[in-house]
Amino acid sequence: MDNSIEIENLTKIYGGNIKAVDNVTLKIGRGQVYGLLGQNGAGKTTLIKMLTGILKPTSGTAKIAGFDLNKDALKIRQITGVVPQDFTTDADLSGYENLKLVADLYGVPKKEAEERIETLLNMVDLYDVKNRRVSAYSGGMRKRLELICGLINTPEVLFLDEPTLGLDVTTRSNLWKYIKSIRDEFKITIILTSHYLDEVDALSDRLSIMDHGKIIVSGTSDELKKSLKGDIITLRVKNDSEEKIVENFKDAIEVKKMEMGDIRMKVNNSDVVLPELMKYLASNNISPESISIRKPSLDEVFIEYTGKHIDSEQKDYAKMMGFKQR
Known part of the structure; x- marks a missing residue:
């Protein structure tokens, strides 16, 4: 299997001596859902921020879909989608307006953007509320909107950072259904960070356990x-x-x-x-x-x-x- 992500000795040090990510080396196959499992503070979010170009590594490198993290950061931003822990959509805009705004930021042509937005809204059952203000959405609806905002640029790699954090059990399991649909429909690589064991178990083809910035062990859930x-x-x-x-x-x-x-x-x-x-x-x-x-x-x-x-x-x-x- 081709690797969508190849990470080599990636390290991030804060304040001179705090290693948030410690010498991580990892290969992630194309089209996989790959889970990063760890407690809050294990280094998962910092790793994602480096892989998406938000943070500069202290040392080490990575390749995302063949592009070098240290040389091609702009290109990597163009071919990746990110769904962060916190809500980023504008609550005063409608769901449709938020998606159109993201499409404009990525430079997606108008006609193509409209077709893509309609497809994505239908995929996560938000089409009927597309013109409703996001402030009136439930937590689960807003998470679904965040999810498809990360797909507007048809990314090769989608990063989901604690995508169900703060949701109740029923809403979380419903969101898993949409994540699986995205994987099956678009055949993209999905990197999922979570501290929910059942979530990683249910969604991941392979996973790594992170602790104190290090990858402790990797494999399929059954292998582990x-x-x-x-x-x-x-x-x-x-x-x-x-x-x-x-x-x-x-x-x-x-x-x-x-x-x-x-x-x-x-x-x-x-x-x-x-x-x-x-x-x-x-x-x-x-x-x-x-x-x-x-x-x-x-x-x-x-x-x-x-x-x-x-x-x-x-x-x-x-x-x-x-x-x-x-």
Whole structure:
């Protein structure tokens, strides 16, 4: 498969020593939906801003559809579309007026722009509200408008930076349908950044996990899940015995204490290990608060390679503020 994007040792340093993106090397095939999965602050948005010419790299380079990031920034802007996290459409204009404005900025001829706008509005079910002010759109409608604004210039590569951030679960899943339609209809490469595990799992042909500016691991979702090789037992105990269990329970392949106090065990067969675990807890007067067993999931993959839950920042904040976690 031809590569639509080739990134080599791309780095962005802020303030002399803060590495927002750290020596990233990556190849992304043409026509793929490629997921960049990571917590807020992992470096995903900074990477996208460099690849679209908004930020200049500190070092390293990349090629987008064959064009060099350091030499052909203007051309790269012409052949890429970007849907940022924040709304960029003008709320005082109609949906149609916003799309016409973007078409004018890209220099799309009038007749071609009108045909393209009509096609895109129909694709995301906004044609009937095209003349309504964007201020009257729901959050989901506005996200759909943002999505097709990124397609006005018929890009070869479309960057979606946290496209469903702030949307409810139902609206998010509906937006996935439109993203899949765009991929199938236009056969373009889509780079999707997200901290939603289910989103990356549902949409991506391949993905990379980012943490502290680095690419930690890459592959298909199935490949990464299969790499864990075993079941996962998550245990929480009542009487501060986590360290004792980590040090002394020997029937697991691996035992770790996680950041929120849970104990995570990787085991070959949970049906065999669970009875032994219960015996160990009883014999050591350790009271379990909760026990869960899961087959490998993308959530477990993220924990395996980063050592934390993808939503641990939110959990830490909630704990600090005294909120209960569900």
